[in-house]
């Protein structure tokens with residue numbers, strides 16, 4: 234599905250570039266510090282841009298960067314007419330106020346759906362770019378015609394760019410949504426009642442296959458070294474009705490959604 238999306242986007246980018254006399258829309262990625270897996274994810278996003286004809290602009294800042302320095306970097310990108318989308322890779326080093334930096338991204342360029350205003354608009358059902366991973370998950374559910382309305386969706390995790398927004402999107406799609414987190418009591422019992430399980434805790438195979446009921450739809454948004462997700466997938470493959478593999482599931486859809494929303498932003502901004 235992510236390949237299909239890229240093919241369609243490449244066509245739209247060609248049309249855009251013709252209209253712009255060959256000017257190329259830019260997705261700016263900001264990486265702060267030297268975390269090797271963050272660097273890998275950002276590189277994958279840049280490569281996806283190249284595949285569809287967008288120009289990636291890779292901003293790399295040192296580990297010691299301050300909030301003020303990062304804010305001023307974002308200001309420059311907000312003001313740069315060639316930049317259509319801005320991605321600030323999470324997590325940033327702990328001395329930085331990440332929320333303030335996310336919120337500083339111009340709403341029209343928030344193609345990764347991380348601003349508080351974008352989240353609020355999405356939650357209220359208004360037009361907004363969705364947070365990339367959650368929006369990619371919803372695209373998958375739509376594409377494979379997975380029934381959501383009236384189903385019990387259990388989201389495990391409540392992070393600002395994953396658990397919380399995917400719960401709001403499922404709610405907007407008329408699921409009955411339960412959000413579980415580190416203080417939740419009786420997690421296994423709640424997961425047992427789920428028609429749709431979304432693993433978004435960030436701990437390898439924390440969610441046990443034994444907790445998941447027969448015929449459930451299993452979405453694993455975890456990513457850990459060695460191709461391991463948040464869910465013990467090997468124990469659900471034979472009993473679930475559908476699941477997202479790791480790798481090759483939610484990850485590629487996150488990137489496809491990010492670049493799709495960047496192309497949309499470029500079309501709207503007309504550059």
Ligand SMILES: Nc1nc(=O)c2c([nH]1)NC[C@@H]1CN(c3ccc(C(=O)N[C@@H](CCC(=O)O)C(=O)O)cc3)C=[N+]21
Pocket residue numbers: 274277320321322323324345347365366394456479480481482483484485486487488
């Ligand atoms: N502001 C922000 N937005 C993000 O969307 C964001 C972020 N910060 N911080 C980190 C997480 C992680 N993330 C991934 C994207 C793609 C894969 C992906 O495509 N993985 C491949 C495997 C990659 C490999 O390990 O070789 C797969 O699942 O098939 C993984 C992880 C986006 N994130």
